[in-house]
Amino acid sequence: MLVLLIIVNAIIQPGFFSFQVFRMNFMTFTPLILVSLAQATVILVGAVDLSLGAGISLVTVVMASLMKDSTLSIVSITLLGVAAALFLSLFNGFFIGYIGPPPLIMTFATSTIWFGTALLIMPTPGGHIPEAYYMIYGKTLGGFLPVPVIILLVAVAFCLLLGRLKAFRHLYAVGGSERASRASGISVPGTKVFAFLVSGVFIALAALCVVGQTATGDARSGQGFTLNSVAAAVIGGIAFSGGKGNYVGAIIGGIILGLLINIIYFANITSFYQEFMKGVIIIVALLFGAVPRLRRELSHH
Amino acid sequence: MTVLEAKHIRKSFVGVRALSDANFALRAGEVCGLVGANGSGKTTFARIVSGLLTPDDGELRLYEQPVNLRTHLDAERYRMAMVHQNLSLVPEMTIWQNIALGREMTGSLALLDNRGAVARAEKAMETISVKISIHERVKNISPDEKQLVEIGKALAKDPRILILDEPTASLDFHQVESLFRAVRELKERGVAIVFISHRIWEVAKICDRLVAFRNGETVGELDFAVQERNEKLIIPLITGQEVREKIRKGSAAREQEIARHGDSGLALELRGISLDGGRLTDVSFSLRRGEVLGLGGLQGQGQEEILMILAGYLKGYSGEIRVDGKPLALRNTRHAIRRGIALIPGDRQKEGLFLERSVLSNLLYPKVSMHRGSFFLPMGRYQKLASGAIATVSLVPPDPRLVVSQLSGGNQQKVVVGKWLALSPNVLLLNDPTKGVDVGTRQNIYEIISGLAEKGTSVLLYASDNEELIDNCDRVLIVFEGRIVKEIHGDDINEERLVVASLNVEHSGEKSPGAAHEDGRVQ
Numbered sequence: 001m002l003v004l005l006i007i008v009n010a011i012i013q014p015g016f017f018s019f020q021v022f023r024m025n026f027m028t029f030t031p032l033i034l035v036s037l038a039q040a041t042v043i044l045v046g047a048v049d050l051s052l053g054a055g056i057s058l059v060t061v062v063m064a065s066l067m068k069d070s071t072l073s074i075v076s077i078t079l080l081g082v083a084a085a086l087f088l089s090l091f092n093g094f095f096i097g098y099i100g101p102p103p104l105i106m107t108f109a110t111s112t113i114w115f116g117t118a119l120l121i122m123p124t125p126g127g128h129i130p131e132a133y134y135m136i137y138g139k140t141l142g143g144f145l146p147v148p149v150i151i152l153l154v155a156v157a158f159c160l161l162l163g164r165l166k167a168f169r170h171l172y173a174v175g176g177s178e179r180a181s182r183a184s185g186i187s188v189p190g191t192k193v194f195a196f197l198v199s200g201v202f203i204a205l206a207a208l209c210v211v212g213q214t215a216t217g218d219a220r221s222g223q224g225f226t227l228n229s230v231a232a233a234v235i236g237g238i239a240f241s242g243g244k245g246n247y248v249g250a251i252i253g254g255i256i257l258g259l260l261i262n263i264i265y266f267a268n269i270t271s272f273y274q275e276f277m278k279g280v281i282i283i284v285a286l287l288f289g290a291v292p293r294l295r296r297e298l299s300h301h
Numbered sequence: 302m303t304v305l306e307a308k309h310i311r312k313s314f315v316g317v318r319a320l321s322d323a324n325f326a327l328r329a330g331e332v333c334g335l336v337g338a339n340g341s342g343k344t345t346f347a348r349i350v351s352g353l354l355t356p357d358d359g360e361l362r363l364y365e366q367p368v369n370l371r372t373h374l375d376a377e378r379y380r381m382a383m384v385h386q387n388l389s390l391v392p393e394m395t396i397w398q399n400i401a402l403g404r405e406m407t408g409s410l411a412l413l414d415n416r417g418a419v420a421r422a423e424k425a426m427e428t429i430s431v432k433i434s435i436h437e438r439v440k441n442i443s444p445d446e447k448q449l450v451e452i453g454k455a456l457a458k459d460p461r462i463l464i465l466d467e468p469t470a471s472l473d474f475h476q477v478e479s480l481f482r483a484v485r486e487l488k489e490r491g492v493a494i495v496f497i498s499h500r501i502w503e504v505a506k507i508c509d510r511l512v513a514f515r516n517g518e519t520v521g522e523l524d525f526a527v528q529e530r531n532e533k534l535i536i537p538l539i540t541g542q543e544v545r546e547k548i549r550k551g552s553a554a555r556e557q558e559i560a561r562h563g564d565s566g567l568a569l570e571l572r573g574i575s576l577d578g579g580r581l582t583d584v585s586f587s588l589r590r591g592e593v594l595g596l597g598g599l600q601g602q603g604q605e606e607i608l609m610i611l612a613g614y615l616k617g618y619s620g621e622i623r624v625d626g627k628p629l630a631l632r633n634t635r636h637a638i639r640r641g642i643a644l645i646p647g648d649r650q651k652e653g654l655f656l657e658r659s660v661l662s663n664l665l666y667p668k669v670s671m672h673r674g675s676f677f678l679p680m681g682r683y684q685k686l687a688s689g690a691i692a693t694v695s696l697v698p699p700d701p702r703l704v705v706s707q708l709s710g711g712n713q714q715k716v717v718v719g720k721w722l723a724l725s726p727n728v729l730l731l732n733d734p735t736k737g738v739d740v741g742t743r744q745n746i747y748e749i750i751s752g753l754a755e756k757g758t759s760v761l762l763y764a765s766d767n768e769e770l771i772d773n774c775d776r777v778l779i780v781f782e783g784r785i786v787k788e789i790h791g792d793d794i795n796e797e798r799l800v801v802a803s804l805n806v807e808h809s810g811e812k813s814p815g816a817a818h819e820d821g822r823v824q
Contacts, residue, residue, distance in 0.1 A: 164412040166405045173402055176391035183353065183389030184403030184454075185374045243393045 002252060005259040013266045023146040025262065027137065030148035031056075031209040032228060032261075033254035034155060036236065038202035039229035040250035045195035046175040046242030047096055047103035051111035052203055052229055055088045056222030058118040059207035064127025064217025074133055078208065085204035086197065088114060093196025097189035111226070118219035127217035137212025147212075151205060158201065159247040167194045176243030232257040235285050256285060302329045303365060304462055304493045305350065305381075310359035312345055319345040321517040323359070327462070332484060332494045334504040334511030336539055338711065338739035342517040343497050344386060347466045350495075351383040352376030363462075377404075382460035384452050386467045386497075392440035397422035399439055400454045425457035426450075429483045443601055444471040452480065456487075463487065464495045469503055470736060473600045473765070474800065481507050499739055500766065505530045513538035539740055566590040567626060568759040569611070569642075569728050574620035580606050581618070581783045588728065588759045593750070595774035595794075596763040598803045603783040604763040605647075608730045611761070612644035613637035624728075638671060641727035645717055645734050653717040654705050661687050661701035664720045671724065690719040694749060711742030718746055722753075729753060731762045735769060747773050767799045781805040 010016040035052055042049045059081045067077040092110055096103050140146045162168045173181045174191040181188055210221055236253025238245030260281050264274050305327040312320040320342040327333050337343050348354045350361070352370035361368055363379045370376050376383075390399045401418035408414040422435045431449045439447060448471050455463060465484075469477050484494060484507055498504050504511055505525075513521045513535075521538045528534065569588040575581050581603045588594050596604040609615040611622070613634040622629050624640055631637050637644075646652035655663055664687045672678060684701070691699050694715040696708075705713060714734065721729065729750070735743045751773065754760050764770050770777050771794050779787040779802040787802040 166407055166411070166413055169398065169402075169405060169413065172394060173391045176393040180389040180391045181403070183373065183385055185372070185377060186403045243391065 002256055002259075005256060005263070009259050009263050009266075012263055019144075023138075023140060023148075025258070026146055026148040026152070027209075027213055028261075029255060029258040030152050031206040031213070031225070032232065032258045033152060033251055034202045034206035034209065035225045035229035036232035036250045036254035036257070037155060037159070037247060038199040038206065040233040040236065040238045040245065040247060040253075041171070041195050041199040041202065042103070043230075043233050043238050043240060044175045044242060044245060045171050045192055046178070047192065047195070048107065048230065048240075049089075049092060049196070049199060050104065050107040050226055051088070051092060051114055052107075052199075053222035053224065053226035054111040054114035054118070055085060055203055056207045056210055056225055057219050058088065058114045058121075058222075059085050059204070060211050060214070060221050061118040061122045061127065061217040061219055063207075063211050064129055065121055067127075067129060067133070069130045069132070071132075074130055078133075081207060081211070082204040085207050086200040089196045089200025089203060090193065093193040093200075096196070097192035115219060122217050122219055125216050125218035125220075129211060129215045129217075134212045134215040137209065148209065151209060155202065155205060156251075162198065163247075167191065168198075171195050171198075172243050174243075175241075228257055231282050235282070257282075260285070303327065304329050304363065305495075306360075306362040306365075307346070307350065308360040308362075310346065310349060310361070311357045312342075312349060312354065313357060319517055320349075320356070322519065323514065323517065324519040325350075325512055327493045327495060329461070329493050330488055330491045331509045332488055332496055332507055334508035335495055335497045335514065336499075336501070336504055336511055336535065337514035338539055338741050341514040341539075341739075343514055344466055345517075346514070347383060347464050347495065347497060350376070351381060351464055353383075377458065379462070380458070380460050381462040381464070382455035382458040383464040384455045384466060384468050386470070388447055388451055389454070390439045390447055390450060393438060395438050396426075396433070396435040396442070396450050396453075399450060400425060400435070400457050402454070404458065421457050422453070425453040428456055428486070429453060430479045445473065445476055445600055448472055449476065449480075452483075456483070460492060462493050462495075464497070466497045467499065468496075469498060469500060471600070471765070475599075477503065501532045501535050501740070502768075505532055505535065511535065515539065536740060568592075568624070569761075570623040570626075571607075571611075572621040572623070574607070574610065574618055574622070576603075576606055576610070576615070576618050576783070579783055581610075584620070584780075584783075584785055586778055586785060586788075588761060590759055591754050591757045592776070593754050593760040593762060593774050595770040595777035596761065596780055597767065597770050597777045597789075597799050598780040598786075600765055602780045604780050605732060606783075607780070608644060608732050608761065608763060611637065611642055611728070611730055613642075614644075635670070638667065638724070638726075641724075642730065643667070643721040643724060643726035643728070644730040644732065645721065647733035647736050654713060656706040657704060659701065660691070660696065660703050660705060660708075660716055663705055663716050664690050664701070664723070667720055668723045686723045690722045693722055694719040695745060711738045711745075714738050714742065714746065718749060722749075726758060729758055729760045731760065731764075733763055733765050736765065743769075767796055770799065771795060779803055779805075 013021065015021045035056070038052060039049060062084055063077055063081045066080070067073055088110070092107055095101060096106050137147055141150060170181065170186045170191045171194065173184070173186055174188050178188050181191070206225070214221055232253035233250050234240060234253070235256055236245065236249035236251070238249055260278065264277050264281070269277065303326055305325070307323060307325040310320055310323040323342060323346050325335070325346070335343050335346070345354065349356050352373045352375045355371065361370065368379065391402065394402070397419045400422040406414045406417050419435065426433070426435060429449060429452055431446070431453065433442060433446055439450065442450070448468065452465070452468055468480060472480065484496070487494060496504065496508055508525065510522065510524045512519060523534060523538070566589050567587050568590045571587070572585050574584040584607060596607065598604060606615060610618050613631040613636055622631065624642070629640060655666070661684070665683050668683060668686065669678060687701050691701060696712055696715050696719070705716060708716070718734070731750070735746060738746070747769070750760055762770070762774060774794060775791065777789045777794050777799065778785045779789070779799070781803070786805050789798055789802065
């Protein structure tokens with residue numbers, strides 16, 4: 001699947017294997033992979049986050065409205081953006097873990113709150129992102145490592161670390177069976193909060209990338225990410241029922257979706273057909289990727 | 302030393318009293334049985350003692366100190382472990398991950414110590430002599446293996462008090478033997494064990510003492526140090542009445558009836574049924590009208606596959622099925638039901654009931670799904686049918702409006718049986734129908750079945766408990782590795798013969814359907 005997409009992409013996109021295009025591609029792929037990781041984390045614990053996109057929008061708006069040109073401001077506002085993303089995720093996590101509304105409804109509700117807040121702060125796209133900030137995102141370190149790829153490597157390292165943590169093992173347990181987890185003495189609410197916290201880290205990184213990529217604050221900039229992230233996670237083999245799948249799948253799912261979007265973009269079709277084709281291709285991707293696997297699993301039971 | 306003592310424990314769930322006066326004491330190094338009918342409060346009691354529930358009232362003492370257990374972790378601090386009846390395993394995780402779950406050790410930098418966890422899991426599984434790879438995911442192992450993993454998980458905690466809640470419900474007798482061996486070893490080491498079981502012979506065999514619960518109260522105690530290990534003493538404690546006459550008496554009349562029909566009365570015939578992968582090989586037998594035919598043998602030898610094929614769940618078999626003398630290719634479950642074949646499943650919560658719906662709805666689903674004709678359902682008539690079914694299975698309380706999940710396990714099973722009565726099936730398939738059901742309900746269910754058989758319904762019964770086959774069947778077929786290796790008739794059906802035949806080690810010269818296969822298959 002992945003190989004096929006790369007081939008098609010290479011044919012359609014001019015200079016696909018040139019470094020310049022590689023760098024450009026990763027500028028858009030990186031946030032997509034990051035949100036796919038964020039979504040995968042909450043799906044693994046048995047929840048879903050529909051407020052992810054609106055959360056990213058809100059962070060970009062906050063950052064663009066406050067950031068000044070001084071280095072101090074850039075650093076402190078970036079940190080504030082990260083803190084904001086973590087706070088938004090924790091808010092979802094606490095409600096879902098300790099009070100217990102269905103994650104689908106809870107995060108839908110918060111998504112409209114985040115969106116409304118972002119609109120309140122910035123009704124139209126704008127704000128100011130210093131050149132120094134977005135230039136960094138486009139930079140290449142040591143002549144061969146674009147910054148987006150470095151961010152991705154940091155995320156991968158974070159994933160590897162997570163894999164060795166006790167709380168992360170519990171995340172799979174809670175997603176797999178809440179009752180069994182409780183009987184084994186695991187704090188189910190605590191584990192859900194942990195999942196949302198981890199997801200918040202990925203969302204924060206994604207938001208920073210989006211700001212670097214667009215260089216504005218926009219209350220609608222994150223919109224597309226919510227359902228793209230769900231699609232990417234599912235294409236990547238994360239079971240919607242929770243407790244099943246891994247980050248490698250989520251990353252591959254993100255890349256597949258990124259390539260799909262790329263192909264449609266470079267195939268020179270009008271914007272209506274772009275969206276139309278994207279949906280069709282996602283269904284095809286599911287048919288070839290996820291559905292045979294699901295059927296195989298069902299026949300086992 | 303008394304390691305565990307409970308006095309006057311009370312517990313209610315939204316208006317339903319589960320425990321009204323539970324008293325219990327356990328000394329170090331003893332195995333104490335806890336018996337009682339379904340709904341008598343055994344599991345609730347076990348859950349209270351292990352900190353999963355908090356009691357409304359009463360006193361709990363551990364190691365002669367009063368305690369207040371708020372969570373399961375609290376209980377674990379007192380080195381208490383419980384083997385859960387409803388499994389506490391995560392299917393997507395491996396066996397060793399499950400055994401370590403909730404108590405993962407961490408090394409430097411708070412990173413997981415996986416090697417240590419694997420070693421501990423290996424050791425725990427060795428104590429109960431289980432030979433499965435601990436790297437297998439739990440979803441890929443059989444129910445009995447899951448049960449063993451559950452036991453291994455409790456043992457890995459190195460407990461001083463061990464609560465076993467129905468640990469043997471899905472084990473065959475070999476596995477029960479190894480479990481008993483492990484229990485005796487633990488006892489030697491001074492571990493105190495509470496053994497909860499419906500299988501009276503097991504309780505009589507392994508326990509030093511037993512306590513009986515009835516309707517949430519402690520009603521009696523037997524100490525095998527001074528009293529005889531006699532099952533007849535135990536049953537009255539549980540049911541509150543003298544041992545009832547066994548059902549087998551009625552089967553004499555049934556045998557005559559079956560004989561009268563002769564060969565013309567074949568309700569069902571299987572000819573050379575095979576399933577790929579060696580799950581079933583050349584299974585042939587016939588079922589006469591009004592006959593109760595048993596499927597015996599070790600667990601998972603293909604008995605369930607036979608039932609599943611007949612119920613229309615499993616497809617892709619080869620061979621021929623004949624119903625009423627005519628060949629029939631079953632298309633799906635609906636088709637099977639229309640042809641009068643009904644399956645009463647073993648896992649009632651998963652396959653037999655809509656737990657959140659009322660008794661009435663549950664009783665009527667088969668009837669409604671088979672409804673033909675008028676656009677609107679004749680609900681008045683259906684309600685009468687349902688009350689009839691409730692009376693036949695003697696549901697307690699006899700209220701069709703109750704939500705099924707609130708009923709006790711035994712009564713839930715009565716609903717599962719009751720819902721097929723309205724369709725008056727020709728062939729009734731029973732897949733371990735009394736798993737986890739108490740003695741009273743068990744008799745009740747078998748009385749209903751025997752009543753149906755007398756009216757001409759043919760019954761194919763798979764039971765993991767040999768006693769049930771002995772009590773109820775006219776004939777028993779022993780299944781071994783997907784083949785029928787032996788047929789036992791009438792008065793020859795007894796525990797010893799069933800056990801020997803199940804192992805497929807017999808070298809008698811008798812003719813049996815599978816005699817040709819026996820030689821090469823001795824274990």
